[in-house]
Amino acid sequence: MEITESIVIGAGQAGLSTSYHLKRLGIDHLVLDANDAPGGAWQHRWDALTMNDVHGVAELPGAEAPTRGMQRANVAVPASFSDYERDHALPVLRPVKIDRVTDDDGLLVVHAGDRHWHTRTLVNATGTWTQPFLPHYPGVETFVGEQLHTVDYPGPAHFAGKSVLVVGGGASAVQFLGALAPVTETLWVTRREPVWRDDDFTPEAGAAAVALVEKRVAQGLPPQSVVGVTGLMLRPQEREAERLGAYARRRPMFERIEPDGVRWSDRSFEEVDVILWATGFRPAIAHLAPLRLRSAAGGIQLDRNGRGTTAVADPRIQLVGYGPSASTIGANRAGRSAATGVQRSLKRAAELITTG
Template identity: 85%
Template sequence: MHMQIMESIVIGAGQAGLSTSFHLKRLGIDHLVLDANAAPGGAWQHRWDALTMNDVHGVAELPGSTAPARDAQRANAAVPASFADYERVHDLPVIRPVHVDSVTDDGGMLVIHAGEREWRTRTVVNATGTWTQPFLPHYPGMETFVGEQLHTVDYPGPEHFRGKRVLVVGGGASAVQFLGALAPITETLWATRREPVWRDDDFTPEAGAAAVALVEQRVAQGLPPQSVVGVTGLMLRPQEHAAERLGAYADRRTMFERIEPDGVRWADGSFERVDAILWATGFRPAIAHLAPLHLRSEAGGIQLDRNGRGTTAVRDPRVQLVGYGPSASTIGANRAGRTAAKGVQRALSRTASRVIV
């Protein structure tokens, strides 16, 4: 049976994937978008009901479109509705649900494996983000804890924790947001590995450029990308000021040494009883399906071209990564979509040149 060979396949239909598809279509590149979710919306559809558009840090408009309004709408409804409308208006070739298991090389052709289904393509754009790869550090005794342990990905909203003593673990924006919502309605504790970096001025373009440059530097060296909160700093929004007045951010502890059935034991030997531990410990890139292509450097990350500012995998120019490293934000994802589409175009031109020769 003859199998159609695509010019490109985009894996993932979140912000980065849709932006890439838009630009691929404008360039006339025949492609498909494979999305693991049953409905449009990327990771946004899985966020907690209490998260409104007023709470999110910002959703950039997709190319040729406008972003959802900053209002009291639930983010897990407003953004997916916006994405669904975008797919329809621009007639993007999205197929779902398709969970990609692996991407392999078969004589110079890339093969996408998804259960019993396969697609063959000349290039791949990986836009799988991080939501499916929550990072949960291991601490001695955590399996003995009799209370609840939830990661950001499982966060059910603040009302679930009313009346419970909650330990929030993590030094990023999610931890700050959780404390802001929980401290006014229940007792909270906060633990981080490092001293949080606070910012009390406006987030300037220069600060944003510095944050992106930090990630670019790591990706250029083939290192795994990390959070850039240390550069951008943490800032309290108006909805978090009540928690600040209650001292939720002032009484931060360094990490505990072990977890016990009903609480945590600190390094000084003291004990703190808690009913729930909320791990706001971040995510890792969802790239395991690319492992057969051996894209990782000896340093553990995937090195990208243009000193980390591009989207092309240095070890295999047929592969583009968007929503990875410097483009792991809605604004960055949009820019990366255009860059990736151009990268696909270059890779296809090189392939065509070799065929002609």
């Protein structure tokens, strides 16, 4: 039976960063990626998203970040990831869709259909893109118009001439309104009053936001996105939508969905052609369920008061792109932390064998 020292699940920013650092430490490992090609979630983003539109893509360790410009993000970033895998000879195997991870007498077993791999440690880098969150509201199944989530967004041209209801209070909703308001009628709905910031997003402000996410993870609570605690800002490309009143035309959440629109608790009604759910994502960690990593609070507790990547319930497991590392900058830092966590776990296991 072949046993790998470590397996990384996922070859997005966090997975590639982890693989780079594992290789630098001389740790035998394999990266299993569910996609047919390099690029992580970036390859699935909409064609209209350019590199000038994205909030930022940090450079991978030992490389430069993709340049900004009008090139499609779903082409430019995957191309850079592909070059990175090749240039650093990273051991990526694809496509491999993981079903579950189990424990077999002290070894972790990664299952993918009729294939499986044994490993001493595991780094989960599956991100969130495959787990879109769609809230349920009464009557949702009766709506005869079009319903789309962020993962399905085809670009603004698709919505021309249609009345679009954008649901969600995060950066994606702001970005969608910025693109759609100049070409069609929009209405914005959020559960809470949006929190805007008009000051510069300094490194200190970013650190404070990350600290809030770390605090939740340290308590074993489900993570809140870093973007969700930074507040919202308008970029230059969204100023035209602001001028058109797209962000002022905001209402609280509706009470129910009807065949041709939505109705509020005060009985007011809005007819819409499209409901665009910009309601975020959840961590893609269902395959880890057999390992029982979740705390009683519902999340996976991480070490170092939430600043680390090691699962408190099982130190053989590292999580990157989870909680405070769910950003391109955080993913790079987490990759280094995960690699040292793997090294630490392997050393501990070797010491136990020697002394036992």
